[in-house]
Amino acid sequence: MQELYLISLCALVFFSVLAVLLKDLLKAALSLMAASVFLAVVLFFMKAYYAGVFEISVVAGLITVLFVSTIGLTRGDDFKESKLPVYIFPLFFIWFIIIDILIMYLLLSKMPPLTKWLSESGKFGDVLWQKRTFDLFAQIGIIFAGVFSVLALFRKRDKND
Amino acid sequence: MIDILLSPPIAFLIFLGIFYLIYWLGSLMAPKMKKTPGKVSTYACGEDIPGTKIQFGYRLFFYVALFFTMMHVATLVVATIPKGAVALFGIFYLAMIFISVLALITRS
Amino acid sequence: MINLPNDFYLNLIFAFILFFIGLYCLLSMRNLIKLLIGIEIIAKGVTLALISASSVKGLILTGQSLVITFIVVEVCAIAVALALVINLYRHTGSLDVKKLTKLRG
Numbered sequence: 001m002q003e004l005y006l007i008s009l010c011a012l013v014f015f016s017v018l019a020v021l022l023k024d025l026l027k028a029a030l031s032l033m034a035a036s037v038f039l040a041v042v043l044f045f046m047k048a049y050y051a052g053v054f055e056i057s058v059v060a061g062l063i064t065v066l067f068v069s070t071i072g073l074t075r076g077d078d079f080k081e082s083k084l085p086v087y088i089f090p091l092f093f094i095w096f097i098i099i100d101i102l103i104m105y106l107l108l109s110k111m112p113p114l115t116k117w118l119s120e121s122g123k124f125g126d127v128l129w130q131k132r133t134f135d136l137f138a139q140i141g142i143i144f145a146g147v148f149s150v151l152a153l154f155r156k157r158d159k160n161d
Numbered sequence: 162m163i164d165i166l167l168s169p170p171i172a173f174l175i176f177l178g179i180f181y182l183i184y185w186l187g188s189l190m191a192p193k194m195k196k197t198p199g200k201v202s203t204y205a206c207g208e209d210i211p212g213t214k215i216q217f218g219y220r221l222f223f224y225v226a227l228f229f230t231m232m233h234v235a236t237l238v239v240a241t242i243p244k245g246a247v248a249l250f251g252i253f254y255l256a257m258i259f260i261s262v263l264a265l266i267t268r269s
Numbered sequence: 270m271i272n273l274p275n276d277f278y279l280n281l282i283f284a285f286i287l288f289f290i291g292l293y294c295l296l297s298m299r300n301l302i303k304l305l306i307g308i309e310i311i312a313k314g315v316t317l318a319l320i321s322a323s324s325v326k327g328l329i330l331t332g333q334s335l336v337i338t339f340i341v342v343e344v345c346a347i348a349v350a351l352a353l354v355i356n357l358y359r360h361t362g363s364l365d366v367k368k369l370t371k372l373r374g
Contacts, residue, residue, distance in 0.1 A: 009283050016287060016310050020294045025302055032306055039313055046324045051333040054237060054340050055316070062230050063309065063347055069222060070351045071302060074358045079365050085297035096289050104278050116327040125243040127330040128337070133250065135338045139238070140257045143231055146345035147261045150227055151268050153352045223355075227348060234341055 005045050012038040017093075021086050029067040036060035050124050228265055231258060280321035287314030301354050301364045305347065312343050 015035035022028045036059045043052035120127065129136070165171060235258045242251045287310055294307030316336055323332025354364070361368050 009279075012313075013283065013286055013290070016290050016313070019306055019310065020290055020298075020303070025300070028303070028306055032309060035310070035313065039317065042317065043320055046320055046329070048320050048324065048329055048333050048336075050241065051316075051320060051336045054337050057237065058234065058340055058344060059309075062226075062233065062344060066226060066348060066351055067302070067305075069226065070354060073222075073355055074302075074364060079299075079363060081299060085293075089293065092293065093289075097286065100282055100285050100289075104282050108278055116325070119327050120330050122330075123243065124330050124333060125241040128238075128241060128334040129243055129247045129250065132331070132334045135334060136238070136250070136254055139234075139338055139341045140254065142342050142345050143234070143258070144261055146348055147227060147231070147265055149349050150223060150352050151265065153349075153356055154223060223352060230344060230348065234344070238337070 005042070008038050008041045008045070012042065017089075021089060023081065025071045026068065029064060029071060032067070033060050033064040036064075224265060228262060231261060231265075277321055277325045280317060284314045284318040284321070287311070287317065299366050301357070301366060304366075305350055305354070308350075309343075309347070312339075315339070 012035055015031045015038065018031040019028045019035060022031065036055060040052045040056040040060065043055060166175070235255065239251055239255060242248055291307045291309075291311035291314065294310065295304055298304060298307070316339065319336055319339070320329075320332055323329055323335075357369065358364060
Protein backbone atom coordinates (compact mmCIF):
# COMPACT_ATOMS: atom_id res chain seq x y z
CA MET A 1 0.00 0.00 0.00
CA GLN A 2 2.57 2.56 1.08
CA GLU A 3 5.06 1.33 -1.51
CA LEU A 4 2.40 1.83 -4.19
CA TYR A 5 1.88 5.39 -2.95
CA LEU A 6 5.61 6.18 -3.19
CA ILE A 7 5.82 4.58 -6.63
CA SER A 8 2.95 6.72 -7.93
CA LEU A 9 4.55 9.90 -6.54
CA CYS A 10 7.86 9.05 -8.23
CA ALA A 11 6.05 8.25 -11.50
CA LEU A 12 4.32 11.66 -11.32
CA VAL A 13 7.71 13.41 -11.10
CA PHE A 14 9.19 11.18 -13.83
CA PHE A 15 6.47 11.88 -16.36
CA SER A 16 6.61 15.61 -15.59
CA VAL A 17 10.35 15.58 -16.34
CA LEU A 18 9.62 13.72 -19.59
CA ALA A 19 7.01 16.33 -20.54
CA VAL A 20 9.62 19.06 -20.21
CA LEU A 21 12.57 17.32 -21.85
CA LEU A 22 11.03 15.61 -24.90
CA LYS A 23 11.56 17.33 -28.23
CA ASP A 24 8.42 16.00 -29.90
CA LEU A 25 5.45 18.12 -28.76
CA LEU A 26 2.89 15.34 -29.18
CA LYS A 27 4.82 12.97 -26.91
CA ALA A 28 5.23 15.79 -24.39
CA ALA A 29 1.45 16.33 -24.27
CA LEU A 30 0.82 12.61 -23.83
CA SER A 31 3.32 12.35 -20.98
CA LEU A 32 1.56 15.30 -19.34
CA MET A 33 -1.61 13.22 -19.52
CA ALA A 34 0.16 10.31 -17.83
CA ALA A 35 1.34 12.64 -15.06
CA SER A 36 -2.27 13.76 -14.52
CA VAL A 37 -3.39 10.14 -14.20
CA PHE A 38 -0.75 9.44 -11.55
CA LEU A 39 -1.72 12.60 -9.66
CA ALA A 40 -5.30 11.31 -9.62
CA VAL A 41 -4.03 8.02 -8.14
CA VAL A 42 -2.28 10.00 -5.37
CA LEU A 43 -5.51 11.90 -4.66
CA PHE A 44 -7.42 8.63 -4.42
CA PHE A 45 -4.92 7.47 -1.81
CA MET A 46 -5.69 10.56 0.28
CA LYS A 47 -9.43 9.77 0.17
CA ALA A 48 -10.20 12.80 -2.05
CA TYR A 49 -12.50 10.99 -4.43
CA TYR A 50 -14.33 13.88 -6.07
CA ALA A 51 -11.14 15.82 -6.72
CA GLY A 52 -9.58 12.70 -8.23
CA VAL A 53 -12.54 12.23 -10.56
CA PHE A 54 -12.31 15.87 -11.65
CA GLU A 55 -8.57 15.55 -12.23
CA ILE A 56 -8.78 12.40 -14.31
CA SER A 57 -11.77 13.62 -16.32
CA VAL A 58 -11.08 17.31 -16.92
CA VAL A 59 -7.30 17.70 -16.73
CA ALA A 60 -6.29 14.36 -18.22
CA GLY A 61 -9.09 14.40 -20.80
CA LEU A 62 -10.07 17.89 -21.89
CA ILE A 63 -6.74 19.68 -21.58
CA THR A 64 -4.98 16.91 -23.49
CA VAL A 65 -7.56 17.19 -26.28
CA LEU A 66 -7.00 20.95 -26.45
CA PHE A 67 -3.20 20.52 -26.52
CA VAL A 68 -3.25 17.83 -29.21
CA SER A 69 -5.61 19.81 -31.44
CA THR A 70 -3.46 22.93 -31.09
CA ILE A 71 -0.32 20.95 -31.96
CA GLY A 72 -2.12 19.60 -35.03
CA LEU A 73 -3.21 23.08 -36.10
CA THR A 74 0.29 24.59 -35.75
CA ARG A 75 2.31 22.03 -37.67
CA GLY A 76 4.67 24.15 -39.67
CA ASP A 77 8.22 25.40 -39.69
CA ASP A 78 9.73 23.72 -36.66
CA PHE A 79 12.59 25.85 -35.44
CA LYS A 80 15.68 24.39 -33.85
CA GLU A 81 15.40 24.36 -30.09
CA SER A 82 18.75 24.72 -28.37
CA LYS A 83 19.88 21.54 -26.66
CA LEU A 84 21.68 23.23 -23.78
CA PRO A 85 18.73 23.21 -21.28
CA VAL A 86 18.21 19.49 -21.80
CA TYR A 87 21.86 18.68 -21.07
CA ILE A 88 22.16 20.98 -18.08
CA PHE A 89 18.86 19.92 -16.45
CA PRO A 90 20.06 16.94 -14.31
CA LEU A 91 22.70 19.07 -12.58
CA PHE A 92 20.15 21.63 -11.40
CA PHE A 93 17.61 18.92 -10.60
CA ILE A 94 19.84 16.87 -8.28
CA TRP A 95 21.09 20.04 -6.59
CA PHE A 96 17.53 21.22 -5.98
CA ILE A 97 16.42 17.85 -4.58
CA ILE A 98 19.29 17.83 -2.05
CA ILE A 99 18.52 21.40 -0.92
CA ASP A 100 14.81 20.60 -0.68
CA ILE A 101 15.28 17.50 1.47
CA LEU A 102 17.71 19.33 3.76
CA ILE A 103 15.30 22.23 4.34
CA MET A 104 12.41 19.86 4.99
CA TYR A 105 14.52 17.85 7.45
CA LEU A 106 15.38 21.01 9.39
CA LEU A 107 11.69 22.03 9.41
CA LEU A 108 10.71 18.60 10.65
CA SER A 109 13.07 18.89 13.61
CA LYS A 110 12.04 22.47 14.48
CA MET A 111 8.28 22.46 14.11
CA PRO A 112 5.70 20.49 16.08
CA PRO A 113 3.90 17.87 14.00
CA LEU A 114 0.56 18.80 12.50
CA THR A 115 -2.43 17.20 14.10
CA LYS A 116 -6.07 16.93 13.22
CA TRP A 117 -7.99 19.69 14.93
CA LEU A 118 -11.32 19.47 13.18
CA SER A 119 -13.45 16.75 11.74
CA GLU A 120 -16.11 17.26 9.15
CA SER A 121 -19.34 15.43 8.90
CA GLY A 122 -21.86 15.10 6.13
CA LYS A 123 -21.45 14.61 2.42
CA PHE A 124 -19.41 16.45 -0.16
CA GLY A 125 -22.45 18.06 -1.78
CA ASP A 126 -23.51 19.76 1.45
CA VAL A 127 -20.10 21.38 1.87
CA LEU A 128 -19.87 22.53 -1.75
CA TRP A 129 -23.39 23.88 -2.10
CA GLN A 130 -24.08 25.28 1.37
CA LYS A 131 -20.79 26.43 2.87
CA ARG A 132 -19.03 27.28 -0.38
CA THR A 133 -21.83 28.87 -2.40
CA PHE A 134 -19.80 31.87 -3.45
CA ASP A 135 -17.25 29.65 -5.22
CA LEU A 136 -19.96 28.61 -7.64
CA PHE A 137 -20.59 32.27 -8.52
CA ALA A 138 -16.86 32.54 -9.19
CA GLN A 139 -17.01 29.49 -11.48
CA ILE A 140 -19.86 31.04 -13.46
CA GLY A 141 -17.87 34.26 -13.84
CA ILE A 142 -14.76 32.42 -15.01
CA ILE A 143 -16.74 30.45 -17.58
CA PHE A 144 -18.31 33.67 -18.90
CA ALA A 145 -14.87 35.28 -19.18
CA GLY A 146 -13.46 32.30 -21.08
CA VAL A 147 -16.35 32.16 -23.55
CA PHE A 148 -16.35 35.85 -24.38
CA SER A 149 -12.57 36.06 -24.71
CA VAL A 150 -12.48 33.13 -27.14
CA LEU A 151 -15.32 34.77 -29.08
CA ALA A 152 -13.30 37.99 -29.23
CA LEU A 153 -10.14 36.19 -30.34
CA PHE A 154 -11.74 34.30 -33.23
CA ARG A 155 -13.59 37.20 -34.73
CA LYS A 156 -14.26 37.17 -38.45
CA ARG A 157 -11.93 39.36 -40.44
CA ASP A 158 -12.98 42.40 -42.41
CA LYS A 159 -12.74 42.46 -46.18
CA ASN A 160 -9.89 44.98 -46.27
CA ASP A 161 -7.73 42.95 -43.88
CA MET B 162 -17.50 -28.68 -23.43
CA ILE B 163 -19.82 -26.35 -25.30
CA ASP B 164 -19.92 -24.02 -22.29
CA ILE B 165 -16.14 -23.69 -22.33
CA LEU B 166 -16.18 -22.97 -26.07
CA LEU B 167 -18.88 -20.32 -25.71
CA SER B 168 -17.31 -18.42 -22.78
CA PRO B 169 -16.30 -14.91 -23.89
CA PRO B 170 -12.46 -15.07 -23.88
CA ILE B 171 -12.31 -18.46 -25.66
CA ALA B 172 -14.87 -17.32 -28.26
CA PHE B 173 -12.92 -14.11 -28.77
CA LEU B 174 -9.71 -16.04 -29.41
CA ILE B 175 -11.46 -18.38 -31.85
CA PHE B 176 -12.91 -15.52 -33.85
CA LEU B 177 -9.56 -13.71 -33.82
CA GLY B 178 -8.00 -16.82 -35.39
CA ILE B 179 -10.73 -16.95 -38.03
CA PHE B 180 -10.25 -13.26 -38.82
CA TYR B 181 -6.50 -13.68 -39.31
CA LEU B 182 -7.12 -16.71 -41.55
CA ILE B 183 -9.41 -14.61 -43.78
CA TYR B 184 -6.84 -11.81 -43.77
CA TRP B 185 -4.07 -14.18 -44.86
CA LEU B 186 -6.18 -15.64 -47.67
CA GLY B 187 -6.96 -12.14 -48.89
CA SER B 188 -3.29 -11.22 -48.88
CA LEU B 189 -2.59 -14.23 -51.10
CA MET B 190 -5.16 -13.08 -53.69
CA ALA B 191 -4.29 -9.39 -53.66
CA PRO B 192 -1.78 -7.87 -56.10
CA LYS B 193 1.72 -7.05 -54.94
CA MET B 194 2.10 -3.70 -53.22
CA LYS B 195 4.61 -1.17 -54.45
CA LYS B 196 5.74 1.22 -51.72
CA THR B 197 5.37 4.85 -52.68
CA PRO B 198 5.62 7.69 -50.18
CA GLY B 199 1.98 8.59 -50.70
CA LYS B 200 0.88 5.07 -49.91
CA VAL B 201 2.52 4.71 -46.52
CA SER B 202 1.63 8.14 -45.21
CA THR B 203 -0.90 8.32 -42.42
CA TYR B 204 -3.69 10.40 -43.91
CA ALA B 205 -5.06 10.35 -47.46
CA CYS B 206 -3.06 7.25 -48.25
CA GLY B 207 -3.41 5.23 -51.42
CA GLU B 208 -2.03 7.33 -54.23
CA ASP B 209 0.42 10.11 -54.85
CA ILE B 210 -1.76 13.16 -55.38
CA PRO B 211 -0.06 16.30 -56.57
CA GLY B 212 -1.28 19.41 -54.87
CA THR B 213 -0.90 21.62 -51.83
CA LYS B 214 -1.93 21.25 -48.22
CA ILE B 215 -5.51 22.09 -47.36
CA GLN B 216 -5.96 24.90 -44.88
CA PHE B 217 -8.99 23.63 -43.04
CA GLY B 218 -11.11 25.89 -40.90
CA TYR B 219 -9.90 26.12 -37.35
CA ARG B 220 -12.46 28.50 -35.88
CA LEU B 221 -15.33 26.05 -35.68
CA PHE B 222 -13.33 23.40 -33.85
CA PHE B 223 -12.48 25.70 -30.97
CA TYR B 224 -16.13 26.60 -30.50
CA VAL B 225 -17.04 22.92 -30.32
CA ALA B 226 -14.25 22.22 -27.83
CA LEU B 227 -15.28 25.11 -25.59
CA PHE B 228 -18.94 24.03 -25.69
CA PHE B 229 -17.95 20.50 -24.69
CA THR B 230 -15.78 21.82 -21.85
CA MET B 231 -18.58 23.92 -20.39
CA MET B 232 -21.16 21.15 -20.49
CA HIS B 233 -18.71 18.64 -18.99
CA VAL B 234 -17.84 20.86 -16.03
CA ALA B 235 -21.47 21.82 -15.43
CA THR B 236 -22.57 18.19 -15.41
CA LEU B 237 -19.86 17.17 -12.95
CA VAL B 238 -20.70 20.07 -10.59
CA VAL B 239 -24.48 19.61 -10.67
CA ALA B 240 -24.11 15.84 -10.09
CA THR B 241 -23.12 16.52 -6.46
CA ILE B 242 -26.20 18.57 -5.54
CA PRO B 243 -27.74 17.75 -2.12
CA LYS B 244 -31.40 17.50 -1.23
CA GLY B 245 -33.31 20.51 0.02
CA ALA B 246 -33.75 24.13 -0.95
CA VAL B 247 -30.27 24.39 -2.50
CA ALA B 248 -31.59 22.73 -5.64
CA LEU B 249 -33.00 26.11 -6.71
CA PHE B 250 -29.47 27.48 -6.83
CA GLY B 251 -28.49 24.51 -9.01
CA ILE B 252 -31.21 25.52 -11.44
CA PHE B 253 -29.75 29.06 -11.46
CA TYR B 254 -26.27 27.64 -12.20
CA LEU B 255 -27.61 25.65 -15.14
CA ALA B 256 -29.44 28.73 -16.44
CA MET B 257 -26.22 30.74 -16.42
CA ILE B 258 -24.41 27.94 -18.32
CA PHE B 259 -27.31 27.97 -20.82
CA ILE B 260 -26.90 31.73 -21.34
CA SER B 261 -23.18 31.34 -22.08
CA VAL B 262 -23.86 28.47 -24.51
CA LEU B 263 -26.48 30.64 -26.22
CA ALA B 264 -23.92 33.44 -26.61
CA LEU B 265 -21.44 30.94 -28.05
CA ILE B 266 -23.96 29.68 -30.60
CA THR B 267 -25.40 32.99 -31.74
CA ARG B 268 -22.17 35.00 -31.93
CA SER B 269 -20.16 32.42 -33.86
CA MET C 270 6.23 6.03 13.04
CA ILE C 271 5.43 7.22 9.56
CA ASN C 272 2.05 7.11 7.87
CA LEU C 273 2.68 7.81 4.23
CA PRO C 274 -0.54 9.11 2.66
CA ASN C 275 -0.96 11.50 5.59
CA ASP C 276 2.67 12.56 5.87
CA PHE C 277 2.56 16.28 5.18
CA TYR C 278 6.29 16.89 4.72
CA LEU C 279 6.85 14.15 2.15
CA ASN C 280 3.99 15.50 0.01
CA LEU C 281 5.39 19.00 0.38
CA ILE C 282 8.82 17.83 -0.86
CA PHE C 283 7.23 16.41 -4.01
CA ALA C 284 5.10 19.53 -4.51
CA PHE C 285 8.24 21.70 -4.40
CA ILE C 286 9.97 19.39 -6.89
CA LEU C 287 7.03 19.75 -9.30
CA PHE C 288 7.10 23.52 -8.86
CA PHE C 289 10.83 23.56 -9.68
CA ILE C 290 10.32 21.49 -12.86
CA GLY C 291 7.64 23.86 -14.12
CA LEU C 292 9.73 26.92 -13.28
CA TYR C 293 12.75 25.47 -15.13
CA CYS C 294 10.55 24.87 -18.18
CA LEU C 295 9.28 28.46 -18.07
CA LEU C 296 12.80 29.90 -17.76
CA SER C 297 14.63 27.87 -20.38
CA MET C 298 12.33 26.88 -23.24
CA ARG C 299 11.52 28.89 -26.34
CA ASN C 300 8.51 27.03 -27.66
CA LEU C 301 5.12 28.54 -26.77
CA ILE C 302 3.37 25.20 -26.21
CA LYS C 303 6.23 24.07 -23.96
CA LEU C 304 5.64 27.16 -21.80
CA LEU C 305 1.99 26.19 -21.37
CA ILE C 306 3.07 22.66 -20.39
CA GLY C 307 5.25 24.24 -17.69
CA ILE C 308 2.26 26.18 -16.36
CA GLU C 309 0.30 22.91 -16.18
CA ILE C 310 3.05 21.23 -14.15
CA ILE C 311 3.05 24.12 -11.67
CA ALA C 312 -0.73 23.73 -11.33
CA LYS C 313 -0.26 20.03 -10.52
CA GLY C 314 2.13 20.92 -7.71
CA VAL C 315 -0.35 23.42 -6.27
CA THR C 316 -3.14 20.81 -6.36
CA LEU C 317 -0.98 18.27 -4.53
CA ALA C 318 -0.06 20.78 -1.82
CA LEU C 319 -3.70 21.86 -1.26
CA ILE C 320 -5.05 18.33 -0.96
CA SER C 321 -2.24 17.12 1.33
CA ALA C 322 -2.67 20.06 3.71
CA SER C 323 -6.42 19.61 3.90
CA SER C 324 -6.00 15.86 4.41
CA VAL C 325 -3.71 16.40 7.39
CA LYS C 326 -6.03 18.96 8.97
CA GLY C 327 -9.09 16.75 8.58
CA LEU C 328 -10.88 19.22 6.31
CA ILE C 329 -10.85 17.02 3.22
CA LEU C 330 -14.25 18.13 1.88
CA THR C 331 -13.45 21.85 1.91
CA GLY C 332 -10.11 21.15 0.23
CA GLN C 333 -11.84 19.21 -2.50
CA SER C 334 -14.27 22.06 -3.21
CA LEU C 335 -11.35 24.50 -3.47
CA VAL C 336 -9.52 22.17 -5.85
CA ILE C 337 -12.59 21.84 -8.09
CA THR C 338 -12.83 25.62 -8.44
CA PHE C 339 -9.10 25.76 -9.15
CA ILE C 340 -9.43 23.15 -11.92
CA VAL C 341 -12.21 25.16 -13.60
CA VAL C 342 -10.02 28.29 -13.53
CA GLU C 343 -7.10 26.31 -14.98
CA VAL C 344 -9.15 24.92 -17.88
CA CYS C 345 -10.45 28.37 -18.86
CA ALA C 346 -6.96 29.89 -18.68
CA ILE C 347 -5.46 27.14 -20.85
CA ALA C 348 -8.27 27.44 -23.44
CA VAL C 349 -7.75 31.21 -23.79
CA ALA C 350 -3.96 30.81 -23.94
CA LEU C 351 -4.18 28.18 -26.68
CA ALA C 352 -6.49 30.44 -28.70
CA LEU C 353 -3.85 33.16 -28.39
CA VAL C 354 -1.14 30.72 -29.53
CA ILE C 355 -3.13 29.77 -32.64
CA ASN C 356 -3.63 33.43 -33.56
CA LEU C 357 0.07 34.19 -33.03
CA TYR C 358 1.01 31.26 -35.27
CA ARG C 359 -1.26 32.57 -38.00
CA HIS C 360 0.36 35.97 -37.71
CA THR C 361 4.05 35.13 -37.45
CA GLY C 362 4.24 31.61 -38.89
CA SER C 363 6.33 30.24 -36.05
CA LEU C 364 6.05 29.15 -32.43
CA ASP C 365 9.27 30.86 -31.36
CA VAL C 366 9.12 33.39 -28.54
CA LYS C 367 11.98 35.42 -29.94
CA LYS C 368 10.12 35.97 -33.23
CA LEU C 369 7.45 37.92 -31.37
CA THR C 370 9.77 40.84 -30.66
CA LYS C 371 10.34 41.59 -34.32
CA LEU C 372 8.08 44.13 -35.95
CA ARG C 373 6.27 42.93 -39.05
CA GLY C 374 4.52 45.49 -41.18
